[in-house]
Amino acid sequence: MEDLPPPTPSVPAAPTVETHEGEIDYEGLGENVPLHINMIAGSLAGITEHAVMFPIDVVRTRMQVLSTVPDASYTSMTQAISRIWTGEGFRALWRGIASVILGAGPAHALYFGTYELVKDFTGGNREGHQFASTAFAGAAATIAADAFMNPFDVIKQRMQLYGSGFSSISECAKVLYREEGLRAFYVSYPTTLTMTVPFTAIQFATYEWAKKVLNPAETYSPLIHALSGGIAGAAAAAFTNPLDVAKTLLQTRGCSTDPEIRSATRMSDAFRLIYRKEGWRGYWRGITPRIFTHVPSNALCWLSYEGFRYVLKQEQKLF
Structure with a gap:
């Protein structure tokens, strides 16, 4: 009988569980993983991420809004949480979460599915750190996902505002459409892309870099994935905060009593208003809760x- 050739080292025949040092041997990210697995994993990850951090997102929105109402002005994240909780009740920290959950699942499925497709197509799964490929794939992913998510994000921020009288996302959407038209759901989309394209490019490139630096063997390590994701998030959030402040102004302009803010329709309008009213410091509103x-x-x-994708892939192999 002829000898069988040994399996290729870079593509294991099957993933195995390693009992030493708490690490699981895992096939390379993006390689041999079906697209639908990436999309389901991305959807579950997106819902989990947004649901857990939603109260902090409420604080970020409140701190970024240019408001003349004393009760709607906050100087720190802890002050904002305390005043929202005591003045409006615990539920106020979760107002608008239904819009996020409804949009985040399919948006993140589209996001990660696009990312893996484009990264593989542009050579991002080759050996070494493929910065250009991962950055381009991240940018392509966010263009697709934000086109879907933008209306849900507008509704979410309108419901998060101080004094918001909306009790449901359907009510908010109807009022928004009736009073401001379809354009209101996408007036911030160019600014959103201007922010999220560099945000996502920085995030994905930093994540892939950190993961390979901290885990050269590329074994499945939950700690490394979490640490790399945190580093990537901090870098991307800090760099793009001015754009996020401008986006918030455009998405909440219809709720403002300031006629200049209500008439702002472009990113340049938002930047000009922020600078005139608060100077350079206005662009860094909410950076602490954002990071x-x-x-x-x-x-x-x-x-x-990474965890959902690993589990889903193993489940697929069992059936």
Whole structure:
């Protein structure tokens, strides 16, 4: 009988569980993983990420809004949480979460599915750190996902505002459409892309870099995935905060009593208003809760994504 050739080292015949050092041998990310597995894992990760960090996202929105109402102005994240909780009740920290859950699942499925497809097509799964490929794949992923998610994000932020009288996402959507038209759901989309394209490019490139630096053997390590995701989230959040402040102004402009803010329709309008009213410091409104949101949420997102994808792939092999 002829000798069988040994399996190729870079593509294991089957994943195995390693009992030493708490690590699981895992096939390379993006390689040999079906697209639907990436999309389901991404969907579950997105819902998990947004649901867990939603109260901090409420604080970020409140702190970024240019408001003349004293009760709607906050100087720190802890002050904001305390005042929202005591003045409006615990439920106020979760107002609008239904919009996020409804949109985040399919948006993240589209996000991670696009990312893996484009990364593989552009050579991002080759050996070594493929910065250009991962950055381009991340940018392509966010263009597709944000086109779907933007209306849900607008509804979410309208419901998060101080004094919001909306009791459901359907009510908010109807009022928004009736008073401001279909354009209101997408007026911030160019600004959103201007922010999220570099955000996602920085995030994915930093994540892939950190993961390979911290885990050269590329074994499945939940700790490394979470740590790499947190590092990527902090870097991307800090760099793009001014754009996020401009996006919030455009998405909540219809609720403002300031006629200049209500008439703002472009990113340049938002930047000009922010600078005139608060100077350079206005662009950094809410940076603390933004970083505080993205470090654990990105860590949780990548941890969930890699974990769900690993489990789903093993389940597929059993049937």
